[in-house]
Amino acid sequence: MIHAHPRPRWGAVARALVACLGAAVLFLLAGARPARADDLADIQAQKKLFWGADQEGGGPFTYPDPADPERIIGFEVEMAEAIARYLAAEPVFTQGPWDNLLAMAQADKVQIVLNGYEWTPERADQFEASIPYFVYALQLMTRKDDARITSWESFQAAPPDGGKWQVGVLGGSAAEDYMKELCATAPCEVAVYDGNTDAMRDVETERLDATLQDTPIVAFYGKEFPRLHNVDKPVAPGFYAIYAKKGETELIRKMNEALVVLIRSGELERIYRKYGIWDELNEQLDKFAEDARYFGYLQASITRVEAEAEAPTAATVAETTTKRSLGDLVSTYLPMLAQASLMTILLAVVSFPIAIAIGILVAVGRLYGPGWLRVPLTAYVEFLRGTPLMLQLYFIFFVLPEVGVNIPAVATAIFGLAINYSAYESEIYRSGLQAIPHGQMEAALSLGMSRAQAIRQVVLPQAFRIVIPPVVNDFIALFKDTSVCSVITIIELTKQFSILSKSTLAVLEMMGMTALLYLAMSYPLSIVSRRIERHLGTTGPIA
Amino acid sequence: MITVDNLHKAHGPNEILKGISLTVRSGEVAAIIGPSGGGKSTFLRCINGLEPFQQGRITVGADTLGPGVQSPALLQTVRRKVGFVFQQFNLFPHLSVLDNLLLAPTVALGQPRDAVEPRALALLDRVGLAHKKDARPKDLSGGQQQRVAIARTLVMEPEAVLFDEPTSALDPVMATEVMKVIGDLAAQHLTMVVVTHSMHFARTVANTVHVFAGGHDVEFGPPAEVMGSPKHEITRSFLAKAGEA
Numbered sequence: 206m207i208h209a210h211p212r213p214r215w216g217a218v219a220r221a222l223v224a225c226l227g228a229a230v231l232f233l234l235a236g237a238r239p240a241r242a243d244d245l246a247d248i249q250a251q252k253k254l255f256w257g258a259d260q261e262g263g264g265p266f267t268y269p270d271p272a273d274p275e276r277i278i279g280f281e282v283e284m285a286e287a288i289a290r291y292l293a294a295e296p297v298f299t300q301g302p303w304d305n306l307l308a309m310a311q312a313d314k315v316q317i318v319l320n321g322y323e324w325t326p327e328r329a330d331q332f333e334a335s336i337p338y339f340v341y342a343l344q345l346m347t348r349k350d351d352a353r354i355t356s357w358e359s360f361q362a363a364p365p366d367g368g369k370w371q372v373g374v375l376g377g378s379a380a381e382d383y384m385k386e387l388c389a390t391a392p393c394e395v396a397v398y399d400g401n402t403d404a405m406r407d408v409e410t411e412r413l414d415a416t417l418q419d420t421p422i423v424a425f426y427g428k429e430f431p432r433l434h435n436v437d438k439p440v441a442p443g444f445y446a447i448y449a450k451k452g453e454t455e456l457i458r459k460m461n462e463a464l465v466v467l468i469r470s471g472e473l474e475r476i477y478r479k480y481g482i483w484d485e486l487n488e489q490l491d492k493f494a495e496d497a498r499y500f501g502y503l504q505a506s507i508t509r510v511e512a513e514a515e516a517p518t519a520a521t522v523a524e525t526t527t528k529r530s531l532g533d534l535v536s537t538y539l540p541m542l543a544q545a546s547l548m549t550i551l552l553a554v555v556s557f558p559i560a561i562a563i564g565i566l567v568a569v570g571r572l573y574g575p576g577w578l579r580v581p582l583t584a585y586v587e588f589l590r591g592t593p594l595m596l597q598l599y600f601i602f603f604v605l606p607e608v609g610v611n612i613p614a615v616a617t618a619i620f621g622l623a624i625n626y627s628a629y630e631s632e633i634y635r636s637g638l639q640a641i642p643h644g645q646m647e648a649a650l651s652l653g654m655s656r657a658q659a660i661r662q663v664v665l666p667q668a669f670r671i672v673i674p675p676v677v678n679d680f681i682a683l684f685k686d687t688s689v690c691s692v693i694t695i696i697e698l699t700k701q702f703s704i705l706s707k708s709t710l711a712v713l714e715m716m717g718m719t720a721l722l723y724l725a726m727s728y729p730l731s732i733v734s735r736r737i738e739r740h741l742g743t744t745g746p747i748a
Numbered sequence: 749m750i751t752v753d754n755l756h757k758a759h760g761p762n763e764i765l766k767g768i769s770l771t772v773r774s775g776e777v778a779a780i781i782g783p784s785g786g787g788k789s790t791f792l793r794c795i796n797g798l799e800p801f802q803q804g805r806i807t808v809g810a811d812t813l814g815p816g817v818q819s820p821a822l823l824q825t826v827r828r829k830v831g832f833v834f835q836q837f838n839l840f841p842h843l844s845v846l847d848n849l850l851l852a853p854t855v856a857l858g859q860p861r862d863a864v865e866p867r868a869l870a871l872l873d874r875v876g877l878a879h880k881k882d883a884r885p886k887d888l889s890g891g892q893q894q895r896v897a898i899a900r901t902l903v904m905e906p907e908a909v910l911f912d913e914p915t916s917a918l919d920p921v922m923a924t925e926v927m928k929v930i931g932d933l934a935a936q937h938l939t940m941v942v943v944t945h946s947m948h949f950a951r952t953v954a955n956t957v958h959v960f961a962g963g964h965d966v967e968f969g970p971p972a973e974v975m976g977s978p979k980h981e982i983t984r985s986f987l988a989k990a991g992e993a
Contacts, residue, residue, distance in 0.1 A: 642838075644834060644836055644838040645838060645840065647798055647832075647834070647838065648832075648834060648838035648839075648840070648897075649840075649851075649852070650797075650798065650823075650827065651796055651798065651827055651831065651832035651834075651901075652827070652831070652851075652852035652856065652900070652901070652904055653824055653827045653828035653852060653856045653857070653904055654824075654851075654852055654855055654856040655820060655824060655856070656820065658855050658856060662851060662855050663840055663851075666842050667840075667841065667842050670842070
């Protein structure tokens with residue numbers, strides 16, 4: 206029932222908006238964030254070491270513990286613990302997409318990146334790099350029953366059935382560089398993946414002919430793909446190094462100190478053996494530790510590794526996934542997925558009212574505001590609609606810190622979604638407002654109401670009814686767009702699905718649970734929107 | 749009450765009003781008749797500040813509208829003194845009949861709802877629609893809607909009311925209902941300016957009839973004079989076409 210005097214209703218709306226904005230501000234203030242400037246001093250003062258890695262498809266580096274998926278394990282997790290212990294600090298893990306981790310260090314979101322990042326001269330130039338903590342090589346994998354590829358030499362001739370060899374690699378990895386160089390002359394094509402196991406699966410399903418993987422990944426995941434085997438000896442050995450933001454030389458010196466201690470004490474070897482990734486290549490670590498003592502924090506003694514290693518053996522300790530029953534999977538993983546969907550709900554429910562509020566202001570400003578205001582508002586709408594949400598989030602999260610604006614991930618996600626959707630909302634409201642006959646405004650004005658009163662009391666309430674269906678539609682779209690926020694380290698439902706399905710390889714089961722959760726969220730929304738429409742039907746639409 | 753002095757109004761190159769001067773005294777009913785496109789509606793909208801004009805002055809009581817854009821405060825003051833009834837009624841479709849009447853007094857004048865409601869109900873009774881107070885505008889006939897619109901204007905207690913062809917959108921039966929209401933208001937000496945196609949109304953209700961044509965007030969005077977023995981050729985041909993004289 207709509208009353209004659211709608212002011213209290215608008216008051217309630219206004220109060221709700223203020224509450225939402227307040228909540229958003231709280232997020233801005235509450236987020237954890239390592240401070241700028243001197244990270245080593247911060248670590249020692251706060252007794253916290255913020256380290257970044259990607260747990261998605263991250264075995265044996267950093268991945269959810271199959272027995273207790275709330276917990277992350279991996280050889281790098283244990284390294285981070287050991288290094289933090291050396292610094293008398295507590296390790297704080299921050300999830301980030303692998304290819305964004307260095308950007309996160311640059312933007313002060315984390316202090317160090319410890320996640321299988323290869324040492325390269327370019328990276329060592331743009332960031333501070335530690336001494337090597339692991340020596341890897343690249344292992345070629347193909348199907349056991351594929352007789353066409355028997356060694357690297359096989360790539361020099363085109364496949365017997367014509368075309369080019371299809372080889373999958375992890376994007377941004379040394380394997381990608383290696384394959385691209387080879388395929389510049391050889392008849393092969395590189396397919397870039399953002400997870401390791403995806404490429405392996407695609408070789409099994411014969412979408413790819415081969416994949417090139419880092420030795421620890423082969424050691425860890427190889428047994429999950431029984432149709433695959435290793436071909437030829439590992440090639441192009443390289444190192445993993447810890448990276449920090451450029452200029453953090455004191456921090457990296459300390460990292461080197463810690464690594465030397467871990468190598469010489471045998472602690473690192475113990476960790477690597479536990480995860481089944483210790484091989485003879487890594488016996489060189491001693492030499493690096495020795496050199497590092499003289500060079501301080503160094504890069505100087507790093508030269509090409511000579512040794513031709515034997516292919517890594519299967520993991521000794523780290524049992525990843527044995528076949529698990531559906532009931533077991535559901536009881537273990539559904540709670541985690543449900544928890545991630547709370548993040549999805551939070552992002553959507555907090556950002557959307559802000560988007561509506563900004564959208565109304567922009568639409569009213571463009572239609573009824575002074576002339577000078579219309580150009581900037583039009584530019585606002587066109588810019589936000591014309592550029593991808595992902596780019597906007599990336600800008601706020603990774604670029605603004607360069608000028609001293611460091612907003613935590615959740616606040617960035619809410620703010621980014623809100624302003625992005627405000628552009629779409631404002632266009633909906635603009636068309637809604639324009640659909641109200643001009644006579645309505647004139648009637649209100651002729652009764653002695655001000656323009657603002659006429660807009661608020663006469664035009665907006667009518668426009669509001671027109672726009673309900675497209676607004677509900679937009680809300681559902683925003684619900685799904687929250688998954689884009691995983692680029693700025695947010696783990697919401699889709700990202701959690703991605704992480705868990707890669708760590709358990711139980712893709713179908715994870716997919717079913719995820720779809721059910723999305724439905725459980727969107728179905729009530731449909732009911733509410735239908736109820737609103739029915740309500741408007743009884744109280745009368747526009748004559 | 750309303751004095752218009754040498755009013756000029758153009759839409760781009762089209763000059764619509766070419767120097768209109770006219771006075772409506774308090775308690776008087778002025779009818780404006782004339783061929784379509786003569787500037788009748790535009791003239792009325794200028795008085796209410798719904799249209800800016802280029803030259804001349806409009807004085808309503810102590811307030812004067814001049815050429816160009818006027819301040820919102822001045823426009824509001826003038827509009828509260830002079831009500832406006834539209835050809836298309838323009839009721840607020842999202843509000844009930846009673847709420848249509850209550851909106852402006854509560855919002856624009858800040859009067860408490862309880863204080864306005866008796867007045868509003870009395871007005872609805874006066875236009876014969878007290879029983880429709882909870883209805884929605886879309887559930888009313890055109891004639892009923894126009895009577896609500898008149899009550900909505902009156903609840904602001906204006907000193908004068910402008911009617912822009914109030915019965916043109918209505919069939920004859922409904923038009924008669926509305927004309928009867930306006931006639932009652934005239935009997936109570938409400939100052940009114942009525943743009944109308946109803947020669948009968950002009951003849952029986954108005955104190956003064958103005959004939960607008962080509963942007964000029966070509967002839968005016970008591971209805972008996974203007975409609976009985978028109979002096980101007982334009983008036984004669986218009987009345988002939990309208991089936992009068």
